[in-house]
Amino acid sequence: MVYDRTRPFNDLPLLPPQESIEDDIDILKKLVTASGALATTNSSLYRLPNPTMLANTIALQEAQTSTAIENIFTTEDELYKAVSDTLREENIKPQQKRY
Numbered sequence: 001m002v003y004d005r006t007r008p009f010n011d012l013p014l015l016p017p018q019e020s021i022e023d024d025i026d027i028l029k030k031l032v033t034a035s036g037a038l039a040t041t042n043s044s045l046y047r048l049p050n051p052t053m054l055a056n057t058i059a060l061q062e063a064q065t066s067t068a069i070e071n072i073f074t075t076e077d078e079l080y081k082a083v084s085d086t087l088r089e090e091n092i093k094p095q096q097k098r099y
Contacts, residue, residue, distance in 0.1 A: 053080070
């Protein structure tokens with residue numbers, strides 16, 4: 001079959017799948033592996049001094065990118081310092097306060 005970018009690919013199966021995944025051994029094995037990896041990550045997360053900072057990095061990176069579009073530039077280091085509990089409010093630059 002030749003790819004045609006003007007025509008959508010309509011041979012995809014409908015969702016949700018009609019067959020049961022409980023009978024698929026390969027999927028169940030991968031589920032166990034993924035569950036173990038998540039448990040390891042979860043236990044490692046609580047060793048950090050501020051576990052929520054890891055989750056906040058995604059929002060901070062998005063904020064940095066969107067403000068760069070508006071010609072407001074700041075470094076990731078400045079953003080992390082702005083949201084940390086150790087930095088006092090009066091030391092934050094005006095362009096960092098919106099985060």
